[in-house]
Amino acid sequence: METVKLVECPRDAWQGLPDFIPTEYKVAYLQALIAAGFKHIDAVSFVSPKHVKQMSDSEEVMRQVVASSPSNNTPEIIGIVVNEKGLERALATPGVTAIGYPYSISAYFRRANANMTRAESRSLVEKLKKETATAKRGLVIYISMAFGNPYDEPWGPEIVAETLEWLKDIRINTVSLADTVGTASPQLVGDLYRGVKNHVAGIELGVHLHSRPENAEEKILAAYEAGCRRFDSALTGLGGCPFAGDTLVGNVATEDVLAAVRKAGGDPGIDSAALSPLLQMTNEIRSKYAHAPMVQ
Numbered sequence: 001m002e003t004v005k006l007v008e009c010p011r012d013a014w015q016g017l018p019d020f021i022p023t024e025y026k027v028a029y030l031q032a033l034i035a036a037g038f039k040h041i042d043a044v045s046f047v048s049p050k051h052v053k054q055m056s057d058s059e060e061v062m063r064q065v066v067a068s069s070p071s072n073n074t075p076e077i078i079g080i081v082v083n084e085k086g087l088e089r090a091l092a093t094p095g096v097t098a099i100g101y102p103y104s105i106s107a108y109f110r111r112a113n114a115n116m117t118r119a120e121s122r123s124l125v126e127k128l129k130k131e132t133a134t135a136k137r138g139l140v141i142y143i144s145m146a147f148g149n150p151y152d153e154p155w156g157p158e159i160v161a162e163t164l165e166w167l168k169d170i171r172i173n174t175v176s177l178a179d180t181v182g183t184a185s186p187q188l189v190g191d192l193y194r195g196v197k198n199h200v201a202g203i204e205l206g207v208h209l210h211s212r213p214e215n216a217e218e219k220i221l222a223a224y225e226a227g228c229r230r231f232d233s234a235l236t237g238l239g240g241c242p243f244a245g246d247t248l249v250g251n252v253a254t255e256d257v258l259a260a261v262r263k264a265g266g267d268p269g270i271d272s273a274a275l276s277p278l279l280q281m282t283n284e285i286r287s288k289y290a291h292a293p294m295v296q
Helices: 010-014 023-035 058-068 084-091 107-114 118-134 157-169 186-199 213-225 254-263 272-290
Strands: 005-008 040-046 076-081 098-104 138-144 174-179 204-211 230-233
Touching: 005 204, 005 254, 010 023, 010 040, 010 272, 023 040, 023 058, 023 272, 040 058, 040 084, 058 076, 076 084, 076 138, 084 098, 084 118, 098 107, 098 118, 107 118, 107 138, 118 138, 138 157, 157 174, 157 186, 174 186, 174 230, 186 204, 186 213, 204 213, 213 254, 230 254, 254 272
Parallel strands: 005 040, 005 230, 040 076, 076 098, 098 138, 138 174, 174 204, 204 230
Antiparallel strands: none
C-alpha cells in the first residue's frame, strides 16, 4: 500500500462558525487528534480577531497543547498567516512547527482575503520562505482558487503551472492546490493535478478540496489516481469557504478520504476505529457552535 499523508484541518472547520468554541474545548479536540494518531494538523491561524474571532485564542490554545503533549508524540502543527504581523505571532508561538499561507491566483479573492496586490503577495511568500528557514519551521503554500473562480477572472492550468514554477524557483517544498469554492468537477481535479505535477519536481504537491458531500469521494479518487498523496480534510466535512455560496459545500470529510484512499490502495496511517470519539466531539461542535445537523 502506498503511504498517504493526511492533514487534518480543524482550523478550517472552525474558523467560520458563528459561535465561539471555548479554548479548553479546542485544546481537548487537538489532544484527541494527537492521541488518535494524526501527525499533521492545520490547527490555528494568526489573523486579526476583528475578522476571525474564532481564532483569537490561537496562542493560548497552543500553549495548553504544548504543555499537555508528551515530547515523544509531537505532530506537525500548521499555523495559517496572511501577513507579516501574523508571521511574527506564529513564529513566537511554541508548538507551531509549520507556517501556512494562502496565495491566491484570483485578484478578487486576494483583495477580499488579504487586501494585497499580486506583487505584495509574492513578496510576502519570499519573506515567509526566508523567515521560516531561519526559524527552522516548515512552510506550506496553498494556491487558492487553483481550480477556477466564480468571478469571471482569467483562469487556466497554465496560470497554476506558472505559479508552481515560481514557487519551485524560490525553493518552496510543500504546495497544496485548493478548490476554494468547491465547484471543481472530479474530472477537473484529476486533469489539473495530472497536468501540473510535472512542473513541481522536488515539491510535495497536495490538494485541499471543498465539496458537496455527494461529490467528495469522486474528487478524492480523481486526485489520488492522478498521483496525489497529500490530502487536507476535516472530520465530518465541517467548515468550508463562505465564498462558495452553497451551504452544503464543506471540507472533504476525513472519513471519506480514509475510505477512498484505502479503496484505491493507499495507506493513510489512521485507524478508523480511533475516529469514533472524535466524530462525537465534532458533532457536538456542530450542534453547539454551528447550528448545523449532526452527521452520522
